[in-house]
Amino acid sequence: MSAVSTAPAPRKRRGGARGGEAAAGWLFTLPALVIVGVFLVAPIALALWVSFTDWNGRNSPLFNDSVDVVGLENYAAITTDDSLTRELFGRSIRNNAYYVLFVVPLQTALAMFLAVQVNRRMLKAKGFFRTAFYFPSVTSSIAITGVFLFLFASSGVVNRIIGWFGVNGPNWFAEPSGVLHNLLRLVGVSGAPAGWQEPGFLGVSGWDWIAGPSVAQCVLILLAVFTTSGTFMLLFLAGLQNIGAEVGEAAVMDGAGPVRTFFSVTLPMLKPTLFTVLTLGLIGTWQVFDQVYLTRGTPAAPTLTSPAYLAFNQAFENNEPGIAAAIAFVLFLIIIAMTLIQRLVLRDRDASGMGRKRKRGDPDAGLMAQGAVRLEAGPQSTTGGGLT
Numbered sequence: 001m002s003a004v005s006t007a008p009a010p011r012k013r014r015g016g017a018r019g020g021e022a023a024a025g026w027l028f029t030l031p032a033l034v035i036v037g038v039f040l041v042a043p044i045a046l047a048l049w050v051s052f053t054d055w056n057g058r059n060s061p062l063f064n065d066s067v068d069v070v071g072l073e074n075y076a077a078i079t080t081d082d083s084l085t086r087e088l089f090g091r092s093i094r095n096n097a098y099y100v101l102f103v104v105p106l107q108t109a110l111a112m113f114l115a116v117q118v119n120r121r122m123l124k125a126k127g128f129f130r131t132a133f134y135f136p137s138v139t140s141s142i143a144i145t146g147v148f149l150f151l152f153a154s155s156g157v158v159n160r161i162i163g164w165f166g167v168n169g170p171n172w173f174a175e176p177s178g179v180l181h182n183l184l185r186l187v188g189v190s191g192a193p194a195g196w197q198e199p200g201f202l203g204v205s206g207w208d209w210i211a212g213p214s215v216a217q218c219v220l221i222l223l224a225v226f227t228t229s230g231t232f233m234l235l236f237l238a239g240l241q242n243i244g245a246e247v248g249e250a251a252v253m254d255g256a257g258p259v260r261t262f263f264s265v266t267l268p269m270l271k272p273t274l275f276t277v278l279t280l281g282l283i284g285t286w287q288v289f290d291q292v293y294l295t296r297g298t299p300a301a302p303t304l305t306s307p308a309y310l311a312f313n314q315a316f317e318n319n320e321p322g323i324a325a326a327i328a329f330v331l332f333l334i335i336i337a338m339t340l341i342q343r344l345v346l347r348d349r350d351a352s353g354m355g356r357k358r359k360r361g362d363p364d365a366g367l368m369a370q371g372a373v374r375l376e377a378g379p380q381s382t383t384g385g386g387l388t
Contacts, residue, residue: 051075051325057315074326079202085314085323090202092310093334095303096286098213103224104281110229111277112270115236116262130237134230144227145294149173152219172219176300178211179218216300220291228284232277239273240266275346279339286335307331 046061054070055061078089118129136144151157152172159169184190192207200206213221243266251261267274289308295301296309307327315324 047325047328050321051329053322055321057319057321061321070322074322075330077323078326078330082199082203087199087203088305088310089307089327090204091208091302092305092307093202094204094209094211095213095217096288096306099217099221099224099288099306100282100285102213102221103228103285104278106221107225107229107232107281108274108277110225111232112236114229114233115240118233119237119240130234133233136227137230139227141227141290142294145223145291148219148223149294170215173216173295174299175215176303178214178303180210180212182215183212214300214303216295216298217304220288220295220304223291224285224288228281232281235273235277236270239270243269271346275342278342278346282338282342283335286331286338 050061051074052069052071053061053067054073055064055067059066061067077083077085079086114133117123118126118133123129153159154169154171154174156172158172162169192205196207197205200209247265247269251265256264287308288306289312292304292306292309293312295304298304308331311324311327311331314320314327
């Protein structure tokens with residue numbers, strides 16, 4: 001009669017061991033948590049407290065008998081009160097809104113275009129072009145702004161070049177007129193219609209709201225696109241290289257040309273990267289500060305002021321840290337709202353997560369479906385990696 005061997009039953013992990021692992025995990029993460037709490041959470045909480053007080057910037061805002069809680073007065077001063085502060089805030093929001101409206105689409109489109117070009121399999125010296133396009137992003141923004149101030153001076157290089165074609169260039173950074181107002185003057189509209197000069201939203205008249213970016217701000221828009229497109233190019237490049245070459249080959253076999261392949265296959269698969277780029281672009285453009293700071297004091301400075309610079313001005317020049325903190329948190333809410341709207345627009349995806357939901361009869365749906373079938377059929381050549 002043979003003996004039956006039995007495997008020993010696995011021992012149950014004791015609760016004490018699990019508790020020890022949890023304690024060890026908290027112990028290892030404690031330094032990072034302390035750093036985040038001291039240098040991020042605590043300053044944000046303190047700024048929120050300051051936004052509800054009349055602190056003058058001297059001594060401590062905490063446990064100070066001379067600091068009174070004023071509730072929402074600081075927020076009312078920049079949004080509802082009939083005051084110069086509200087008008088300055090309204091103008092900064094208008095300036096920044098046009099800045100965002102032009103910079104984000106232009107830098108995103110240029111970054112995607114550059115990424116597609118440097119991802120081509122036939123392109124030689126890829127490393128050189130990638131470095132050249134990315135180099136402005138790692139260069140000091142102060143230095144690049146100084147170069148642009150020189151290039152766009154009244155007697156600068158840009159005006160000399162366009163002067164060869166018989167065009168008298170403006171004094172760019174001293175020209176506060178809005179681009180849309182200038183275009184309206186070309187068609188005979190030289191002034192505001194009746195009622196358009198009255199103070200409107202945030203104390204800014206309707207005529208000023210439709211002025212468009214000033215001539216000076218157009219230079220800052222070019223500067224922002226020039227310095228940020230390289231960074232976003234790398235993000236799009238990483239997304240393109242994660243798309244297998246077999247996807248493009250399947251689209252070509254189905255009769256799609258390069259343009260159709262890009263808009264029907266590549267772009268939908270880049271939606272997560274596109275969302276990241278747009279989010280980072282929105283945050284960066286709403287927080288623009290250094291270029292505005294360097295151009296302060298010019299005749300066009302009121303058309304360049306951003307909320308971030310206005311908060312700095314209120315805190316350190318006007319001794320109104322409560323107003324500055326209120327501006328910062330209103331700006332925070334604007335960024336959150338625009339990010340949520342963007343997420344809502346880009347959230348619509350099909351079951352595979354590769355783009356928008358396809359309607360019945362959509363010709364692109366067949367192309368995507370056939371491409372998916374070919375992907376499941378077997379491995380294809382992956383030379384080069386990614387789509388072009």
